[in-house]
Amino acid sequence: MIRKIPSLFFDKLRLSKPWRYKAPFLISIPYLFIHLGQIPAGEAAFGLLMSCCTIFGIAGFGYLMNDLSDRAEDQKAGKFNLLISLPTSAIVGLLLLFLACAILPWLFYFPQGWSTLGLLAFELLLFLLYSLPPFRFKERGFLGVLCDAGYAHAVPAVLAALTFFYLGNRSFPSLYLLVGALGFWQGMLGIRNILLHQLGDLEKDKQTETKTFGTQLGKERLEKFLLRWIVPLELLGFLAFTAILTTAVWWFSLFAAAYFAYLYYRLRVIDQIPFPKALESRLSSTLDDFTVLWFPLFPISLLIDMDAWFLLLLPLHVLLFRNGLVETGRQLKRWTERQRVKWALAATLVFLFAQGIFAGLRGDFSTSLVFPLYTSAPAPGEPMQVAEYALSLHAELDSMAIRAEDLFYDLPGSAVLTVVHQNLGFAAEQQNQALDWRLWLGKRAGEVWPEGEWGELRVWWTLRSTEEGEKGNVMGMYSCEMEKGGRENE
Amino acid sequence: MNERVEKWLFQSFWIDPKALALIRMLFAGYFLLFLGGRLDWLATYPDSFFHPTPGLAAWLPGFPPLILAWTLAIFSFVCTTALFFGFRTPWASRGMALGLFVFFVLVQGFGKNDHTMLIALCPLLMSFSGWGQCWSMDAGRRQAPPKAEAWPIAILALVIGFLWMTAGLFKALGGWLEFDSFAVQANVLAYGIASGHESFLNPQLFESLPDGLLEALDWGVVFFEILFFPAAFFPRLFRLWIFAAITLHLGIFLYMGFDFSTFVLCYMPLFAWNGVNWKASGGKSPLGKIRIGLFLGILLLLLTLYLPYGAPYQAMKHLLHLKSGFWLGFLSLLTFWLGCGVLGVLGLRRKA
Numbered sequence: 131m132i133r134k135i136p137s138l139f140f141d142k143l144r145l146s147k148p149w150r151y152k153a154p155f156l157i158s159i160p161y162l163f164i165h166l167g168q169i170p171a172g173e174a175a176f177g178l179l180m181s182c183c184t185i186f187g188i189a190g191f192g193y194l195m196n197d198l199s200d201r202a203e204d205q206k207a208g209k210f211n212l213l214i215s216l217p218t219s220a221i222v223g224l225l226l227l228f229l230a231c232a233i234l235p236w237l238f239y240f241p242q243g244w245s246t247l248g249l250l251a252f253e254l255l256l257f258l259l260y261s262l263p264p265f266r267f268k269e270r271g272f273l274g275v276l277c278d279a280g281y282a283h284a285v286p287a288v289l290a291a292l293t294f295f296y297l298g299n300r301s302f303p304s305l306y307l308l309v310g311a312l313g314f315w316q317g318m319l320g321i322r323n324i325l326l327h328q329l330g331d332l333e334k335d336k337q338t339e340t341k342t343f344g345t346q347l348g349k350e351r352l353e354k355f356l357l358r359w360i361v362p363l364e365l366l367g368f369l370a371f372t373a374i375l376t377t378a379v380w381w382f383s384l385f386a387a388a389y390f391a392y393l394y395y396r397l398r399v400i401d402q403i404p405f406p407k408a409l410e411s412r413l414s415s416t417l418d419d420f421t422v423l424w425f426p427l428f429p430i431s432l433l434i435d436m437d438a439w440f441l442l443l444l445p446l447h448v449l450l451f452r453n454g455l456v457e458t459g460r461q462l463k464r465w466t467e468r469q470r471v472k473w474a475l476a477a478t479l480v481f482l483f484a485q486g487i488f489a490g491l492r493g494d495f496s497t498s499l500v501f502p503l504y505t506s507a508p509a510p511g512e513p514m515q516v517a518e519y520a521l522s523l524h525a526e527l528d529s530m531a532i533r534a535e536d537l538f539y540d541l542p543g544s545a546v547l548t549v550v551h552q553n554l555g556f557a558a559e560q561q562n563q564a565l566d567w568r569l570w571l572g573k574r575a576g577e578v579w580p581e582g583e584w585g586e587l588r589v590w591w592t593l594r595s596t597e598e599g600e601k602g603n604v605m606g607m608y609s610c611e612m613e614k615g616g617r618e619n620e
Numbered sequence: 621m622n623e624r625v626e627k628w629l630f631q632s633f634w635i636d637p638k639a640l641a642l643i644r645m646l647f648a649g650y651f652l653l654f655l656g657g658r659l660d661w662l663a664t665y666p667d668s669f670f671h672p673t674p675g676l677a678a679w680l681p682g683f684p685p686l687i688l689a690w691t692l693a694i695f696s697f698v699c700t701t702a703l704f705f706g707f708r709t710p711w712a713s714r715g716m717a718l719g720l721f722v723f724f725v726l727v728q729g730f731g732k733n734d735h736t737m738l739i740a741l742c743p744l745l746m747s748f749s750g751w752g753q754c755w756s757m758d759a760g761r762r763q764a765p766p767k768a769e770a771w772p773i774a775i776l777a778l779v780i781g782f783l784w785m786t787a788g789l790f791k792a793l794g795g796w797l798e799f800d801s802f803a804v805q806a807n808v809l810a811y812g813i814a815s816g817h818e819s820f821l822n823p824q825l826f827e828s829l830p831d832g833l834l835e836a837l838d839w840g841v842v843f844f845e846i847l848f849f850p851a852a853f854f855p856r857l858f859r860l861w862i863f864a865a866i867t868l869h870l871g872i873f874l875y876m877g878f879d880f881s882t883f884v885l886c887y888m889p890l891f892a893w894n895g896v897n898w899k900a901s902g903g904k905s906p907l908g909k910i911r912i913g914l915f916l917g918i919l920l921l922l923l924t925l926y927l928p929y930g931a932p933y934q935a936m937k938h939l940l941h942l943k944s945g946f947w948l949g950f951l952s953l954l955t956f957w958l959g960c961g962v963l964g965v966l967g968l969r970r971k972a
Binding site for chain 1: 778
């Protein structure tokens with residue numbers, strides 16, 4: 131019985147389709163807005179769980195409404211429809227389950243604002259308008275197209291964005307612009323998807339006398355409408371979203387550009403196939419793959435950079451949702467060795483340039499994933515990030531002190547000099563802004579320094595800036611010969 | 621575009637399997653003779669010294685315990701020895717790369733970052749090149765003729781070019797191109813005189829050079845470094861760049877005391893090895909006749925000699941109380957410089 135439950139939801143109620151093709155992008159919107167809102171990891175994790183719950187509930191409700199309204203037709207046509215065989219109580223139970231999953235997160239966790247609750251209500255309303263009589267927008271031409279695009283793409287994206295932004299604490303000046311661009315882009319994408327679907331089903335719909343926007347327009351006019359209006363508007367929406375998001379995360383446009391460059395390289399150099407001619411294939415391999423497979427990895431990387439706990443999100447996302455990493459792994463398995471090597475070349479270039487992005491995120495190019503980028507000293511007078519300080523340590527044997535002199539550069543704020551004496555096994559630490567430190571070789575009272583020739587005094591020093599960001603870590607070793615009679619430490 | 625990519629990736633950097641074998645033995649041998657050492661000193665530092673810059677080392681809690689330091693040292697030694705003898709070469713290479721990588725991550729804990737991680741990448745990439753298919757224990761067990769792959773060397777060239785390019789870019793951003801400062805002069809004087817680095821030629825020579833020449837040096841260095849990356853896509857030009865880079869390293873060593881000889885090890889696969897007529901060189905090497913039992917015996921013997929002081933050079937330094945690394949650095953850089961130059965000339969003559 132328990133094993134049949136996933137099959138019930140994912141196969142019979144066809145929830146596998148939205149889970150594979152819509153949920154990966156939809157869940158990435160919360161990822162992005164968790165980063166923009168700087169939501170802590172614990173709170174974010176619970177929020178994401180609630181998101182998955184509500185996605186499941188909303189999608190389930192939508193498919194249930196559709197199957198419920200098509201029961202009679204499907205039975206006549208001999209088409210599979212789960213609700214034909216289910217008793218009414220079971221249907222009601224499913225309906226309540228999906229509604230509960232959809233609504234409860236808002237009742238108990240998500241912020242209850244007019245915008246978010248309004249959008250949620252609108253989303254559920256669109257399902258009803260699309261499927262149920264007397265409205266049944268699915269048979270009312272372009273209204274059906276708008277409805278489908280709304281409930282499947284635009285409204286969930288905007289709802290997710292606003293919900294998670296309100297969960298966080300930060301303000302974001304271009305929030306409404308970004309959300310608007312997101313809604314527009316997703317809306318156009320939704321219209322494009324449904325129209326392509328109708329284009330594909332045109333002949334079948336004509337035979338069954340199903341009224342759709344596609345059957346109203348005809349094949350040629352529908353194709354023209356798509357190419358002249360919808361696809362360009364979708365691209366415009368995508369570009370607007372990219373541009374506005376880049377103002378918040380500067381390297382997003384690089385990420386997008388890198389993907390399309392990689393796509394071109396993959397098609398022309400690795401697979402050696404021409405760019406698909408059919409519109410659906412073109413859009414599928416470009417925008418759709420980017421949106422579903424790769425875009426989610428971008429906010430995940432932002433989150434990992436924000437808090438290491440989000441590292442757990444990466445394997446979870448990879449396991450639960452379609453993603454570019456697994457798809458690339460499958461491709462690698464299918465490719466010949468030569469093709470894999472060509473892929474490795476692209477991966478190496480992406481990795482190398484990603485170093486710059488990683489360092490750019492921190493504003494400090496001395497950081498690294500693996501290879502640091504910034505290793506050379508700038509011209510004198512310029513502030514140094516990884517500093518080479520010239521320190522010479524003079525062991526003043528009479529006073530048993532070590533005096534350090536900075537010969538070349540000023541120190542950034544105060545610094546901590548830690549000295550460890552190898553032979554005598556002590557450590558002393560002193561915070562000092564002066565150029566001249568005197569550190570006593572601390573020994574416990576009553577201990578005697580050994581007499582005679584001490585041989586080599588090796589002193590390690592580390593200079594650590596106490597300014598924010600702790601730039602300027604250096605470390606060195608100084609040695610000199612010491613000859614001194616012993617003395618008792620006072 | 622595909623043809624150009626294929627040619628660059630699979631043909632342009634191809635070198636004879638025997639040359640690869642020689643590179644393998646030089647690379648591993650250099651580590652075994654000069655660089656390899658005990659790593660227990662890593663465990664002697666207090667954790668107050670552990671201040672890594674953001675990067676992989678930032679994930680670590682502190683310096684490793686003694687047992688881990690010893691494990692790393694022994695593991696690295698075993699892999700390097702296996703690499704030298706050409707025993708299970710691909711895995712020995714990757715093991716050596718892993719050991720080096722872990723070591724450099726730990727050293728990042730001192731708060732200093734540099735490009736030494738490149739040295740770990742070299743054996744990793746070369747493990748795919750077929751550098752164990754000649755003059756090795758593996759060759760003694762193989763029947764098929766040796767096959768060399770060019771693409772690992774092409775990718776190595778790309779990485780080297782990229783690292784140089786980033787160094788040049790940050791010089792450019794840091795003010796090296798400004799006309800009111802002479803960065804080369806400043807760095808030579810700072811490191812050669814003020815910092816206490818041991819320089820072997822007089823850095824004060826740079827004080828008396830004319831301004832025009834000093835500015836040309838600044839611009840020259842920056843553009844030389846930046847153009848390293850695009851040069852990687854033109855193999856013959858890249859080999860010239862590599863020679864110029866070794867010359868620069870030699871100059872930096874003599875004037876400023878910075879020893880980059882370990883980097884130059886990674887440049888070896890990019891020398892013009894095809895200038896030599898490898899077909900005329902000998903057939904099977906005695907390494908191919910060594911069986912695993914003998915190899916294990918040699919390994920154990922070397923390990924017992926290695927454990928007290930590390931590599932023979934390190935042992936010599938310790939026992940003779942040598943402080944300066946001048947001769948190793950100088951002779952290494954000079955040998956690489958001469959080797960690169962001679963191979964380049966031979967290559968040009970062969971082409972003619």
